[in-house]
Amino acid sequence: MDMNEIKEIFFQECEEQLAELESGLMKLNDGDRDPETVNAVFRAVHSIKGGAGAFGLDDLVAFAHVFETTLDCVRSNTLEPSPDVLKVMLKSADVLADLTNAARDGGTVDAARSQTLVRELAALAKGELPQPVAVVQETVPVQEPAPAPAAASDEAEFAPVPFSFDDFGLDEPETQPEPVGKPQYDISFAPRNELYAKGNEATLLLRDLSRLGDMSIRCSTDSVPLLDELDPEAAYFSWKISLATDRGEDAIRSVFEFAEWDCDLTIEATHGNPSTVTMDENELPMQPVPFDLSVLDEDEAETIGGIVEQEEAIAAAEAHLESLNASVMAAQGVSNVVVLADNDSRAEALKNNSSQPQAMQASVGQTIRVDLDRVDRLINLVGELVINQAMLSQSVIENDSHGVSAINMGLEDLQQLTREIQDSVMAIRAQPVKPVFQRMARIVREIADTTGKSVRLVTEGENTEVDKTVIDKLAEPLTHMIRNAVDHGLETPEKRLAAGKSAEGTVRLTAKHRSGRIVIELADDGAGINRDRVRQKAIDNDLIAADANLSDEEIDNLIFHAGFSTAEKVSDISGRGVGMDVVKRSIQALGGRISIQSRPGQGSVFTMSLPLTLAVLDGMVVTVANQTLVVPLTAIVETLQPEASAVHSFGAQQRLISIRNSFCPLVDVGQILDFRQTQADPMAGVALLVESEGGGQRALMVDAIQGQRQVVIKSLEANYNHVPGIAAATILGDGRVALILDVDAVVAASRGQSLRADMPMAVAG
Amino acid sequence: MAVKTQTVQTLTLPAVLDLNAASALKTQLLALRGSPVTIDAGQVDRLGTLCLQVLVSAGRTWEADNLPYTYENASDAFAKTTALLGVSVEQRHGEH
Numbered sequence: 059m060d061m062n063e064i065k066e067i068f069f070q071e072c073e074e075q076l077a078e079l080e081s082g083l084m085k086l087n088d089g090d091r092d093p094e095t096v097n098a099v100f101r102a103v104h105s106i107k108g109g110a111g112a113f114g115l116d117d118l119v120a121f122a123h124v125f126e127t128t129l130d131c132v133r134s135n136t137l138e139p140s141p142d143v144l145k146v147m148l149k150s151a152d153v154l155a156d157l158t159n160a161a162r163d164g165g166t167v168d169a170a171r172s173q174t175l176v177r178e179l180a181a182l183a184k185g186e187l188p189q190p191v192a193v194v195q196e197t198v199p200v201q202e203p204a205p206a207p208a209a210a211s212d213e214a215e216f217a218p219v220p221f222s223f224d225d226f227g228l229d230e231p232e233t234q235p236e237p238v239g240k241p242q243y244d245i246s247f248a249p250r251n252e253l254y255a256k257g258n259e260a261t262l263l264l265r266d267l268s269r270l271g272d273m274s275i276r277c278s279t280d281s282v283p284l285l286d287e288l289d290p291e292a293a294y295f296s297w298k299i300s301l302a303t304d305r306g307e308d309a310i311r312s313v314f315e316f317a318e319w320d321c322d323l324t325i326e327a328t329h330g331n332p333s334t335v336t337m338d339e340n341e342l343p344m345q346p347v348p349f350d351l352s353v354l355d356e357d358e359a360e361t362i363g364g365i366v367e368q369e370e371a372i373a374a375a376e377a378h379l380e381s382l383n384a385s386v387m388a389a390q391g392v393s394n395v396v397v398l399a400d401n402d403s404r405a406e407a408l409k410n411n412s413s414q415p416q417a418m419q420a421s422v423g424q425t426i427r428v429d430l431d432r433v434d435r436l437i438n439l440v441g442e443l444v445i446n447q448a449m450l451s452q453s454v455i456e457n458d459s460h461g462v463s464a465i466n467m468g469l470e471d472l473q474q475l476t477r478e479i480q481d482s483v484m485a486i487r488a489q490p491v492k493p494v495f496q497r498m499a500r501i502v503r504e505i506a507d508t509t510g511k512s513v514r515l516v517t518e519g520e521n522t523e524v525d526k527t528v529i530d531k532l533a534e535p536l537t538h539m540i541r542n543a544v545d546h547g548l549e550t551p552e553k554r555l556a557a558g559k560s561a562e563g564t565v566r567l568t569a570k571h572r573s574g575r576i577v578i579e580l581a582d583d584g585a586g587i588n589r590d591r592v593r594q595k596a597i598d599n600d601l602i603a604a605d606a607n608l609s610d611e612e613i614d615n616l617i618f619h620a621g622f623s624t625a626e627k628v629s630d631i632s633g634r635g636v637g638m639d640v641v642k643r644s645i646q647a648l649g650g651r652i653s654i655q656s657r658p659g660q661g662s663v664f665t666m667s668l669p670l671t672l673a674v675l676d677g678m679v680v681t682v683a684n685q686t687l688v689v690p691l692t693a694i695v696e697t698l699q700p701e702a703s704a705v706h707s708f709g710a711q712q713r714l715i716s717i718r719n720s721f722c723p724l725v726d727v728g729q730i731l732d733f734r735q736t737q738a739d740p741m742a743g744v745a746l747l748v749e750s751e752g753g754g755q756r757a758l759m760v761d762a763i764q765g766q767r768q769v770v771i772k773s774l775e776a777n778y779n780h781v782p783g784i785a786a787a788t789i790l791g792d793g794r795v796a797l798i799l800d801v802d803a804v805v806a807a808s809r810g811q812s813l814r815a816d817m818p819m820a821v822a823g
Numbered sequence: 824m825a826v827k828t829q830t831v832q833t834l835t836l837p838a839v840l841d842l843n844a845a846s847a848l849k850t851q852l853l854a855l856r857g858s859p860v861t862i863d864a865g866q867v868d869r870l871g872t873l874c875l876q877v878l879v880s881a882g883r884t885w886e887a888d889n890l891p892y893t894y895e896n897a898s899d900a901f902a903k904t905t906a907l908l909g910v911s912v913e914q915r916h917g918e919h
Contacts, residue, residue, distance in 0.1 A: 249872075254842055260872040264907055275909035282876055285853055285884040290845035294876050297909065 068109045069162045070427070073493075075102040076155050080496050083151055087144045093133075100129045106154065112269075115161045118154075121172055125150050128179040137182060146178045152500050240271060240304040246324040248296035253320035255291065264297070266313045271303030296322075430526065433487050437673055440476070440483045441770035444674075447476045448767070448791035477768070484525065484671050491569045491578075492520040494533050498540050498567060505544040512551055512562040513544055519569040524576045525671040531648055532578070532668070535641040539580050539664055540565065542638065547584035547662055557659065559583065575692060576670055581663040587656040589613045614654045618642040649675075649690075649785065651802065675771050677798065678746070679764040679790070683733035686796040687760070688769055688788055693801040695747040695755065697763065700724075700740045713737070715745060715757045722747070725808040726759045727799065731783050748801050756805045767791075771798065783807065831891070835863040836901075845873035852881045860885060864912075865896030870904040879910060 082099035085092075107122035129147070131137035139147075153175055156167045245267070249260050267273060275297055282294040301310065310325055311318070451469045495517045506513040524532075548554075548563035555561055568579040589610060596602045596616045608616075617638045645652045650668035669675070669692075677688035678697075698717070705724065706714045713724040724745065728734045738759060745757040769788035774781055774797075785800035832855045840848065852860075862878065885892030894912050897905075905912050 254873055257842060259842065261870070261904055261908065268907060275907070277909035279876075279879050279910060282880045282883060284887060285849065285856070285877075285880050288849060288877065288880045290849045290873060290877055291842075292876075294880075295872060295908070295910070 065113055065162075067427075068113060069158065071109060072106050072158045075105050076151065076158065077493055077496055078102040079151050079154070080148075080499065083144060083148050084499065086139050087141070087148070091139075096129070096133045096139075100126065100133050103129055103154065106158065110158075110161070113161075115157075117167070118157045118161050121150075121154060121157055121176065124176050124179045124183075125154060128183040131183050143182060146175065146182065148500075148503060150175050150179060152504070155500070240302045241306075242328045243299075243301045243303070243307065243310060244324075244326045244328050245299040245301060245310065246297070246322070246326075247299060247314070248322040249293040249317070250320050250322070251289075251292050253317050254293060256320060258317045258320065260295065260297075263313055263317055264299075267299065267301065267310065270305050270309055270313070271301055273299060273301045275299045300328075428486075430487075433483075433526075437483050437487065440480050441673060444476050444480055444768070444770055445789050445791070447472055449793055452791040480674065480768075484673065487526045488523040488670070489526050489529055490521045490523050491529060491532070491576075494529055494536060495520045495567055495569070497533060498536060501537050501540050502544060502565060505541055509545060510550065511544060511548050513548060514562050514564050515540075516564060516566045517568070518566070522569040522571060522576060523670075524569075524668070525673070527673075528576070528648060528668055528671070531644065535644045535666075536567075536578070536580070538641050539638075540567075543580060543582040543584070543662070543664075547582040547586075549585050553585075557585075571670075572667070575667050578666045578668065579663055580666075581661060583661040586658040586660055586662055587614050587617065587654070589656075589658070592616050614656050617654070618652070646802065673771060675769055675788075675798065676766065677769050677788075678766050679769075679796065680744075680746070680760040681762040681764060682731070682760045683728040683738075685733060686764065686790065686794065687727070688767075688796050688798045689746060689748075689758070689760075690785070690798065690801060691766065693748045695749050698745050698747065698757075700743075700745050700757075700759075702741055705740045711737075713740065715740070717747065717757070722755050722757050723808060724757045724759055725804065727804060728759070728761070730804050730807055748805065756808060758801070758804065769796070769798070831859040831861055833861045833863055835865070836867050838866050838868040840867060840874035841869060841871045842873055844871070845877050848874050848877045849880075852877065856884070857888070857890070859891040860893075862892070862894045863896050864894055864901040865898050867898045867901040870901055872908065875905065875908060875910060878912070882912075 079099055079102035082095050082102065085095050086099070103122050103126045107119055107126055110118035110122060125147075128137065128150075132139050132143070137143065149171075153167065153172045157172070159165065160167045247260075247263075249258075253260070264275065268275075276299075278296045278298070279294070281296075282288070288294075303309065307325055307327065314321065314323055447469075451466075451473065454465055454469055498517070499515050502513050502515040505511075543565050544563070548565070549557065549559075551561035554563065564583050566579070566581040568581070570577055592613050593602075593608070593616070596613075596619070597604050601616060601619050602608065618641075619639055642652050645666055645668070648668055650666055652664060652666045654662060654664050656662040675688070676691040678691055678694060680687050680689055700715055704716045706716065706721070708714050708723075714721040715724045716722075724740060726737045729737055738761065740759055743759050743761045744763050745759055747755055747757050749755050767790075769790075771786045772788055774784060774787050777787075781797070783800050783803045784797045785803075786798045787795050788798060790796050834851060834855060836848075837844065860881075882892050897912070901912075
């Protein structure tokens with residue numbers, strides 16, 4: 059378990075805390091004044107700060123600290139969470155997220171922005187609160203390692219020192235502890251001359267001390283004489299320290315283990331137990347924790363080499379490893395349930411002032427954090443199991459001509475079981491779309507700010523669950539669509555008022571399950587698509603002929619074409635060279651479809667329909683020109699056997715089939731895919747009536763239907779290459795590879811328009 | 824002091840100001856006594872308590888002499904250590 063892994067856990071925690079923060083702030087924004095909501099928000103920031111401190115992420119600590127101080131004012135009812143205040147706080151939450159990301163992935167944060175916010179936050183806090191609060195360390199999911207800070211080995215930087223003063227320009231650094239939180243200790247530390255003579259360094263002791271928790275410090279320099287009288291080797295400074303830690307007095311004492319005989323040290327617990335303990339020379343340290351060498355450079359280590367032996371360095375390293383392990387275990391145990399458990403333990407702590415470790419209480423939660431790779435491996439294996447089971451039943455059927463046998467029945471049970479296992483495994487990976495939706499709230503805020511539009515984001519169905527792989531890939535297209543909706547879709551407040559709408563635009567983001575897919579709708583109440591302009595633009599860009607006769611729907615769909623942007627001037631929001639075509643492609647890559655309905659003056663609705671999982675698919679297995687293909691069942695409306703009277707020729711190549719008094723183009727899949735040069739006889743095959751996203755129905759001609767089956771999707775892109783008209787591949791029961799048809803691509807190719815780039819072979823054919 | 828017209832002397836602190844450096848620092852500072860002094864802390868990688876005591880004492884001494892004593896270019900390490908120890912060096916003299 060190395061530092062990076064622990065750090066990774068910390069960042070995962072951060073994501074959860076940030077989500078918690080955001081949703082809490084949104085609740086406050088909606089008028090929720092429940093103290094628990096405020097507490098939850100405060101805790102989220104505080105936890106991030108605590109963890110960041112442990113890893114030496116100074117920027118993050120500094121910002122979180124200011125943020126936290128202001129939040130504490132809200133918590134103590136000295137600052138009313140008015141909309142203006144919350145605006146600053148929401149922005150601060152965004153910056154905190156940025157800082158977290160920057161700390162994880164590198165990269166930079168808009169320094170000016172965070173500086174502005176620091177000032178605004180400080181101003182909010184200063185207006186109401188006479189003193190900044192020395193905030194108490196609590197609920198850091200990733201426990202700080204024991205006094206020996208592992209960060210030092212990884213980070214060349216200094217240790218984080220989460221102080222509370224200076225930020226507000228107040229002169230008094232010694233502050234009162236907040237009323238709730240970890241035990242507070244007042245420490246008085248006055249080195250004697252011997253301390254320095256023996257090569258100890260007060261700086262290092264204080265640094266170790268600061269790592270135990272949140273510390274504020276006051277140095278008494280009064281006894282420092284003028285230079286003439288100064289003995290450069292003598293001790294003049296002494297300190298009064300106030301430290302909030304849940305590590306106990308022992309941990310504090312162990313920091314001074316090697317110095318205690320050479321200093322006057324008092325440690326006084328000010329929380330609950332006011333017993334004053336003065337350490338005298340006879341008293342032995344409670345628990346020997348080796349002095350930490352890792353914070354020392356080589357030179358400095360030499361100067362105290364006489365005191366600290368090599369063995370102790372090793373012991374320190376070992377103790378280190380142990381504490382790291384313990385903290386990782388704790389972090390893993392706590393993980394997802396941190397917040398819930400935290401509430402309980404917080405109430406508990408309030409009642410009896412106890413300092414019970416959070417992990418104890420956290421263990422009541424019933425979630426574990428599992429590496430996604432492991433789940434993926436399991437899913438893959440179950441997929442193989444399904445294939446294997448299918449192969450087994452197939453060979454049994456082939457060898458058993460006597461119909462139903464005991465083996466056959468057993469196999470059916472097995473099939474049932476494997477299917478259930480597969481469903482359960484897939485459920486492990488299912489997650490609510492909430493985190494993605496929450497991220498969109500921020501996007502909306504930022505664009506609203508940039509464009510000067512007033513926007514309200516309404517989300518519905520956030521708890522709709524979908525496979526994690528889908529969620530991960532959803533954020534990007536969604537972000538872009540939201541940007542588009544606000545930037546292009548919504549009008550400026552003036553225009554809105556002029557059009558008789560409220561000045562505030564609404565963007566509605568909805569998720570729901572519909573027939574085995576997840577449907578995500580993004581609706582705005584803006585101006586709708588300006589079809590004249592889209593059309594003109596398409597003509598200008600040579601996308602369509604000037605005299606092309608297009609339906610409204612077809613015009614609307616033009617915006618999904620590559621390089622299409624109707625914004626008159628390229629804004630820095632959506633005009634980044636990424637158009638709706640990219641959105642469409644990434645949705646399609648997910649096996650999804652996207653469509654648009656727009657009503658002039660009333661807004662547009664983008665509808666995305668996505669598979670719940672990317673791992674399995676219900677398909678119809680068909681034969682085309684001696685090849686076995688799989689057609690996704692979701693695309694098929696019905697199947698029919700064409701009759702000669704229903705098939706009509708249309709032009710040189712085209713044929714139509716009449717179904718219940720309407721005509722539908724007949725598309726020979728074999729010809730589109732270049733399996734054969736001439737069209738097959740429709741009467742000899744089967745027609746699959748499919749509905750495609752871009753518009754209308756098509757009858758796909760195949761030679762025969764083999765049956766319906768759930769197939770495990772194997773990516774062609776990952777294993778071979780993208781093949782036009784083919785979405786993916788699968789392995790059938792008999793062990794052969796079958797291609798999964800990309801229905802939309804085939805339909806588009808049959809229209810002979812648009813997707814030329816996607817379908818070079820098909821168009822040629 | 825009749826030396827107020829003297830130009831400002833700059834003392835560039837060495838990178839390492841550990842326990843062993845305190846005496847030398849005191850000597851250096853004493854040598855500058857009587858002139859306005861600017862302490863350049865830009866090179867400091869490590870600052871120990873003893874040296875900080877010397878610097879605070881010097882600040883106090885210069886104040887007593889009624890001469891300017893200022894810090895400039897405080898390095899990260901310098902700033903962090905003084906903050907850690909709760910000693911302000913922003914002002915012209917040591918904290919009280």
